[in-house]
Amino acid sequence: MDPKALLLRALSTPYEALDPRVIDFAGQSTSVQPVRPFLDQCRARLESAGGAGLCAVLEEWLVPDRRFDTAWDPIFGTVRRLRRDKTTEDLERHAATLGLKLHAEGFIEGEWRLSLGGQHRLLWGTWLLPPAEEVAVRARSNEVSLDLRLGDAIRRVEGRRSGAKWVLDGADPLAVIEDPRFPVAFLPPSLLVGSEYDAIRATVATDVPDTFRAAWSEALTLLSQHAPRFSPWVKRFIRNIILLRNEDGALRSNSYPDLPGQIQMSMSDNPAAIAEMLIHEACHQHFFLANRFGPVHDGSDDTLYWSPVQQRGRHIRYILFAYHAFANVVLYYRACRAAGIEPRDGFYEREEPQLLPQLKELERPLRESPALTPLGRNLFEPLSTRIH
Structure with missing residues (x-):
């Protein structure tokens, strides 16, 4: 190896x-x-x-x-x-x-x-x-x-x-949260120059309400006290955030490999959901860094595998990309539940059973495709072992 x-x-x-x-x-x-x-x-x-x-x-x-x-x-x-x-x-x-x-x-x-x-x-x-x-x-x-x-x-x-x-x-x-556990700055619309922001520019929040700040603090407490392995995982790579108004009730987050350290996330007053979005996007940041060391596949597999996340066929690289994030989210759920923490709305108990069938669907091509490089396998196999 x-x-x-x-x-x-x-x-x-x-x-x-x-x-x-x-x-x-x-x-x-x-x-x-x-x-x-x-x-x-x-x-x-x-x-x-x-x-x-x-x-x-x-x-x-x-x-x-x-x-x-x-x-x-x-x-x-x-x-x-x-x-x-x-x-x-x-x-x-x-x-x-x-x-x-x-x-x-x-x-x-x-x-x-x-x-x-x-x-x-x-x-x-800032x-x-x-x-x-x-x-x-x-x-x-x-x-x-x-x-x-x-x-x-x-x-x-x-x-x-x-x-x-x-x-x-x-x-x-800039709007900032100066919590010493994880200080962050939020980018305003005036800084979002470029076509990559066209789809979100109109929904970017222009201020950070107190309800979000309070939920952010609770999310950091949740991570540090009940899922402590994920606390440095989140803080290592996230530098600034584009906060999106949550106008339709759906929570969204996103990252781009050409914009390291920057994430987009929906505004929420649910600490468990904030922690999940941070973990999900921190996973993408770790994946982007891994790709700096070499390819995760050798280019020999052009199959478009079904992604239950995107509801369409995706290349093996993006199957691994999705699995990497969602499998870590499931491990976060389990860490919190093992610590006896379950939000009042049953967030973890509700979300994990929905994710597990999707992980199973994503896992199949990752096990069967010969195209994963040693780097790709070392991003997949430690997660798969822990999920099962």
Whole structure:
């Protein structure tokens, strides 16, 4: 068995021990590797937009041992996608987003100016900057000054770091939940630029109501006290959330491999449902990371297997993708019930019997297909063993 594939068993379920070497390798493959080709690809265009200083900042990032928890972020996925798809759309905006991310994390100091190629809103940490067509940055480890030009007007934003947090004057704070067990920020509609958001943009919540905040706190308590293996599993990879209004009563969640660390989830006042959505999307994040190490199938099986989740035929990769998430959700149900926890509405007792037949349907091709690689089998088999 490939030793790397065995190491990656830990990405199948939180019941497998995580070797630190997995995260160490992931930190390099996720953070430094995508930036070098991106910089090579866009340097001339950035310099023509006045961004020579920004190029110097990005160069400074290209050293070993960068933190994985910084790099598992949508902007690093975007940089990887731009190179893969050979596209230059909104290149200046993406480069500025990456530069501001590195400054706000306190890694790199610098001064630079960049024309953004259009009107955009950018982030500094958990602060939404005013709309701008050009940005000028003077960043130090604990303070920042930004001049944002829109037309003939220039707005200055200044800020200081206090501990791990930035406080900015002239910018808008994102909605956040600052629970020390798992602090998160919620993205507003104004940041959701791109066709991948077209289907949800109109349903994105513009505030985070107190009922959701209270249910979020109860969900974290549920995980930490009654399903403790899933608590670090959730916190490891989720960075920010797009919160969706729940207008038809159906709970939904989603993630995209090109946007690591970012998830979508429906607003709910049910702590058990919130915990389930977090676990489900954390599973997808672990699956996306596993795919950075190699393919989960060898390409020899083109069969479209029936997916009871999607109600249509799906490739073996997506059968594994679904099984990986829903099997872990069932293990979460069982952990809570073993701890004597059952929501008043019988959430676990109701949901598990509905999922088990679907898992059985998904499991059949995963057992029978010869196409799964050692990596794919090590994502599937530890789960299957525990489910049965």
